[in-house]
Amino acid sequence: MIYFDNSATTRPYKEVIDTYTKVSLEFFGNPSSLHPLGKAAERLLQQAREVAASLLGVKTKEVVFTSGGTEGNNLAIKGTAMQHRGRGKHIITTNVEHASTKETFRQLEGEGFEVTYLEVDSDGVVSVDQVKAALTKETILVSVIHVNNETGSIQPVTEIGGLLRQYPKIVFHVDHVQGIGKVPLHFAASNIDLCSISGHKFHGLKGNGILYVRDGIRLYPLLTGGSQERGSRAGTENVAGVAAMVKALRMSKERSAQAIKKMAEINSWLERKCLEIPGVVVNSPNPRAPHILNLSVPGIKPEVIVQALAEHEIYISTKSACASKHAEPSHVLLSMGFSSDRASSAIRLSFTYDNTMEEAEAFVEAFASVVASLKKVVNKQ
């Protein structure tokens, strides 16, 4: 099996599952219970928080455990919008956001917020000057995806953060779900106030994520109830999932420096080789994140390629998993100026630390033959 769909999700590490089962059985107490079982679970949760904080280079109290990237983005954006709606109702973002951000903004527009969608250039990125030009006295939030999930484009997050340093009242949120472990990002140096990540993108389990909430930032909670997560997210904590995610984060961080180089090598090798296949074009820009490569074979439906490769036990995606069931062209590729034909025929390869050059070679071979045979069918040869 060759699994090149790691931006959709990753396979959990064995050690992560071990932690999950062990914690589920042995630390099953409710962290809010007063007895020793509760205390043990609370202690585990607290220490998991400390380890997560030190791995992310932030303060312990800045770590809020969530159910994943979608919740993190929702909490960051709606939580800020609701908290500061008295001060202003203008929000700035880009036109290449993930669905969990984009749809949240649509919802807020229905509530009377005004959202500016900055248009990306042909590399899929916005500039600091665009952000600056869009700022108004009413602006309360700037929200930007760090690494685009379809193309691997990297937004100039650190530079935007630098600009926003002069506007201390504007909250800066970064969707770091695709970036974590793949494209290093220093939260404090980038002046980030809110940053979402998701456990299952780095070999943790689905249903766990972290929202970094900079010390001093207040959010209007989406889930109300008990005082868990310092009141910003009520609900009994998913202790086993949290521990498993922190384990995955630690394992990823230990390997990331080397693995990033390796993924980048595989990525650029694949780009070169795929371009040699007649009819294949590359949509991802250069430079890009090391783990994503977006290609198109104009004229052939991407679903068909995905199915054909699956017969070779090779697994890839058409655009992003969260949007791939809609047969529309990719809004990200359209925004970058690609034709509708090309934007409707995109496939995405996405890697992780354990992918190898041998897998890449096997992929190219299978891909070339799949493309050749499909072309024959389409062209009635």
Added chain:
Amino acid sequence: MKYNHILIRYSELALKGKNRTDFEKKLTENIRRSLVQFPQVKVIRSFGRMFVELNGADEKAVSDRLQDVFGIHSFSPALKIELDQEKIDDGALWAMKDALPDQEGTFKVTVKRPNKSYPRRSQELNYHIGSHILRNTDRLTVDVHQPDVEVKVEIREEAAYIMCKTLLGAGGLPVRTAGKVLLMLSGGIDSPVAGYLALKRGVELEAVHFHSPPFTNERAKQKVVDLTKVLTRYGGTIRLHIVPFTEAQKEIHQKVPDKYEMTVMRRFMLRIAEGVAFNNNALAIVNGESLGQVASQTLDSMHTINEVTNMPVLRPLVTMDKLEVIEVARKIGTYDLSILPFEDCCTIFLPPQTKTKPNKEKANHYEKELAINRLVQAAVEQVETLTIRAGTNVDKEIADLL
């Protein structure tokens, strides 16, 4: 380019005459200990100066740790550069930009040249390096009287050193140069701050905590362990003595009238602390009392409670306002732990009315009903001692899971 050294300046050590070498050695040791997480870092002491050789470690992370080491007056990240004029110019320019990232403001260059064999003289170098900086930046100007940044360049035998910023250290004296004290650590806001301030004067710290299960719970005890852990940041390894206090406290509650209950309880705590201090060769007791805050801390109360011991009781907070104490607690990282709402042994038996002006005669009178020696001895003998080490705060069992 990045900083490869940090120059350390001592605080009061210069005054210490014959002891100076001992103090310096202790300080070196303390700095090494606080930097264990950076294995590549070296601490070097020579000719009355101390250097941290970074060997690639992050200057900001190391600075962050140095700021917690008592005995350091101030320190400056330094660039060590070979004696080559072009390299020195570029180093000075880099350090200047690092100190003022916006590159807007004023500076001056101060060159010292103990190495007289270097071909250019200090005055000439001041001008030369200053010009190099001016040529390569847009919005910097020279101000020799009150510059935003002073670029210090030292031309020594082995190399040139360039420094642009000075960070204040924690001051005080190196811990473990002044003898041992025992801190009465309750879990509230005050006592950890008292421990911190005692450490600032160079003591070696141990702590005692009174635990009354089941009236106080495990979380309260854990909180004290966690607070001690924070103090290890400043004091290295700390031994924490947990006193089983239930028996004594129950008996006091039974036999002493409500309004003297707290006074007598405090007297027992002090007696037990004295016993623990004696067993561990501590020369003084430290507590978090401030004058006139609450019932036990009025002058009358202090007078009556202090009667039971001859050992010096140091009260670093005695003249501080509550808000000042809170400010320090926040700075040293104990505040968030201290305000966690667990019962500690002071609040659990707190009677409805407490005498704010107790007197010795009455306290002694009520204590006649109690088997003082037996209760105190039993408590001292059953002390459980934990050794709290600096470093990771994660339990072994949990660390394996994570």
